[in-house]
Amino acid sequence: MNIVIESARKAAGQLLEPHFRAVLWKSLGLTILLLLVAWIALEAAISTFLTPFLGPWPWLATAIVWLMGTGMVIGAIFLVAPVSAMFAGVFLDDVALAVEERNYPHDRPGSPMAILPSIWLAVKFTALVLAANLLALLLVLLPGINFAIFFLLNGYLVGREYFQFAAMRFRDEKDAERVRLANSGAVFMAGLVIAGFMAVPILNLATPVFAAAMMVHLHKGLSASDPYSRETKGRVPA
Secondary structure: OOHHHHHHHHHEEEEEEHHHHHEEEEEEEEHHHHHHHHHHHHHHHHHHHHHOOOOOOHHHHHHHHHHHHHHHHHHHHHHHHHHHHHHHOOOOOHHHHHHHHHHOOOOOOOOOHHHHHHHHHHHHHHHHHHHHHHHHHHHHHHOOOOOHHHHHHHHHHHHHHHHHHHHHHOHHHHHHHHHHHHOOOHHHHHHHHHHHHOOOOOOHHHHHHHHHHHHHHHHHHHHOOOOOOOOOOOOOOO
C-alpha cells in the first residue's frame, strides 16, 4: 500500500511541471477544436436540412433547434473527458519519458511505443473513460451500490491498462502481464486511486497524465524487487 500512496503522491506533485502541462494543453486544445468543428457541422446540417423541412411550422423548428442546442451543450460537457483522454493517450510516452528523466535519470530509459500500438492504446483509454462516464450516469438509478460498482470496475480496468502501458516501455506484452498479475493487489489499489481522480469534475481532464505518471512510478518501484527485471540493466553510474 505504501508504494501505491508514494506513487500517487509523486504523480500529483508533477502535474504542474512543464512537460505535463504541455500534454494537458495539447489534449484540451485538440479536444475543444474537435468539439467546435462538430458543433458547427451539426448547426449547418440543421439549418440546411431540418429548418426548411419544418418551414410550415416555425414554432416546431424553433423548439427543435433549442432542444438540439441544449443537447449539444450537454453532449460537449459529457464528451470533453473521453475525447481529451483520446488525444492525451497519443502523448503518454512524453509523460512517461519526463517522469523517467526527472525521477530516474540513472536508469535505462524506456522505449516509446510504435505509432499503431500507441493509437490503439489511445482508443482503449478513450473507451474506458467513455464507459466510466456512461456507467456513472446509469448508476444514478442504483443508489447505495452505485459508487462501489463504479470504483471497483474502473479501478480494475483503468489500473490494468495504465500499468500495461508503463510496463511495456521496458518489457514485452507477456512479461508486462506477468508483472501485473504478480502485483495485482498493488495495481488494483492504484487503479482505485485513478478511478477516484476520474470521478472529480474538471480534475478528471488530467486523468490520463496523472495515471500514466503514477503507473510509471509504481512500475519502477515494483521492478526494483523483481528478480526477472531487465529495466535497470545498463544503469548509468551516478
